[in-house]
Amino acid sequence: MGGRRAYDVRFPWIFTARATLVSTAMALTLSAIRQIWGTSVIEASALTLLGVVIVLVGLRVLQVMGPNELEVLQRVSVPGKHLLIRWLSPSRPRSG
Numbered sequence: 001m002g003g004r005r006a007y008d009v010r011f012p013w014i015f016t017a018r019a020t021l022v023s024t025a026m027a028l029t030l031s032a033i034r035q036i037w038g039t040s041v042i043e044a045s046a047l048t049l050l051g052v053v054i055v056l057v058g059l060r061v062l063q064v065m066g067p068n069e070l071e072v073l074q075r076v077s078v079p080g081k082h083l084l085i086r087w088l089s090p091s092r093p094r095s096g
Contacts (some may be wrong), residue, residue: 015064022058026051056087063090 030047037043059065065073065088073085 015066015069018062018064019059022055022062022064025058026054029054059088065089 030051033047033050037047070085070089073081073088078084
């Protein structure tokens with residue numbers, strides 16, 4: 001018996017699609033740049049930093065992290081998690 005029938009669990013298709021889109025954008029960008037750059041420590045570090053930026057911006061723009069994922073992130077012990085949660089939380093419209 002599948003998880004959906006036994007526990008009413010549904011596969012998170014939208015989350016998976018958005019996360020895959022962010023990962024694909026990062027992979028394509030870094031692969032294209034990697035074709036041009038060499039393999040020095042500085043270039044590898046720059047590509048790593050660029051990858052992190054692409055993922056963080058992509059997660060925010062596509063609003064990959066919903067309330068459930070942010071709640072899980074709140075419970076884990078990760079340095080800087082409050083900044084990360086603030087960055088990844090959906091923007092609230094300003095009133096006034």
